Amino acid sequence: MTTAQNPRHIVVLGAGFAGLSTIRELRRRDPAAQITLVAPRPELHYLPGIIWIPSGLRRREDLIVPLDGFLQRQRVRFVPAEVTGLADNGRTVQTSTGDVVNDGLVLATGGRFIKKLPGIEHAITPCEGISAAERIRDRLREMTGGTIAVGFAGNPNEPSAVRGGPMFEFLFGIDEQLKREGRRQHFDLVFFNPSSEPGNRLGMKTVKHLLREMERRGIRTHLGHKLVRFEADQVVTEGGSFAADLILFMPGMTGNTWFDATTLPRSPGGLVQADAHCRVPGFERVVVVGDSGSFPGPDWMPKQAHMADLQAKAAAANLIADLDGRPSSETFRVELICIVDAIDHGTLVWRTPQRNVLLPSTRLFHWAKRGFEWNYLRQYR
Structure with a gap:
């Protein structure tokens, strides 16, 4: 005591x-x-x-x-x-x-992100921190065109040790940003993932929505093929390779x-x-x-x-x-809630063991995400 x-x-x-x-x-x-x-x-x-x-x-x-x-x-x-x-x-x-x-x-x-894939030094891992995001910003400013490849993978021994949500946000955010800058026509965006159902932890309804959104935005996909390696100018998978001038990749975690x-x-x-x-x-x-x-x-x-x-x-x-010295058996509820943002609008995804909800993209959800950030950080400022 x-x-x-x-x-x-x-x-x-x-x-x-x-x-x-x-x-x-x-x-x-x-x-x-x-x-x-x-x-x-x-x-x-x-x-x-x-x-x-x-x-x-x-x-x-x-x-x-x-x-x-x-x-x-x-x-x-x-x-x-x-x-x-x-x-x-x-x-x-x-x-x-x-x-x-x-x-x-x-x-x-x-x-810790698993950095075992050969040639992974050619890719930027966004969630490693603020410096990684700044590298993406600077590379985009330097580029006048080319192919941008965005993807993620998991830990085969730990299904939950994956962070794919931010990669959809980088993908859609970069697409939106290039459109705003009047440069989108000079770029080819490719999303890659070893699964044929990327982001299935968000629920199959969300997977279908995300893939439809990629098609609507003119983003190519390379799905269902195990990654082999990265090179300075391409992504190599067991199902073939494709050119890439900038690779953003989130590996699984350990x-x-x-x-x-x-x-x-x-x-x-x-x-x-x-x-x-x-x-x-x-x-x-x-x-x-x-x-x-x-x-x-x-x-x-x-x-x-x-x-x-x-x-x-x-x-x-x-x-x-x-x-x-007293008994206690508190547990936690399992709940996935996220807003997949694209600079000025977002899609809300909510999943519990009982239900899976997808609410289509609106500006309201973008501002909700920004409001959550402000309120969350207020307790630490």
Whole structure:
């Protein structure tokens, strides 16, 4: 139990959506706990907004939120460091600046993109961060024409470890941007994916809608063929190759490199194994939230900020209960909700185990996405 003389110490690893949402839940449930955040920098990078960087709708400074004020309000100690491993069954976090001990631990360091495809250095992986989106912006400014290839793939051992939604947004956003600039006729856009039903985690109704939208926009598709390699000027698949002057590619995700230096239980796809309560089996008072974890549930369970927020509530409730020595079996609902945006209009997709809804593209959904961004970031500014 917590006392004024001896508050329990909870350490949160990672300053992304999962880590910060968990901090808010922990503080709400335990005003007296000592909380430490370990991350490379005290700032949140709002990656959903990078889809608007190529068009100039967003800049770097719009998407980086310093966390000093948030950490002060939440009374959180910050340790600037890279995590390198765990010891003492999770009670000690090993970092690049020394050990950090804890009474309870939250793993929220995100995932890592699988960069094993030969020639992947010829492609830009947008969700690696703001710098990647800026590279796309700069390349588009330099190009006077040519072929732009946009695609994604998954982790064959982890169906949920894929992030395809942003690639549809980059595809449609670039198409819209080139039209606005009066340059679209000089470019050929190609969407590629090893599946013949790309984005099926969004639901088959959405897949059909997206493919129809590509056809309407004059975007070619190359589907259903396993990727072989990228070259400087082409994409090579088992079903043939095609020229590409700019390649945007999102590979599947796996676990962080530092997981390999631990005895954490791992899923077949390399993520930290979790139960339905976000607890890590075999590790007392250790929970995992967000992209770092492999959770039981449908194979379409999304890797997105909304899902991390839902998991954070369950993880915080169960970790506090474990520290109190009382039973708790909080779970999280599985829900996919996203707006596939195209600069000034968007399509709403909502999926739960019970239903799958698609609402066609309107300007209202674009502004809803921008409104959500403003409201979400307000709590951290």
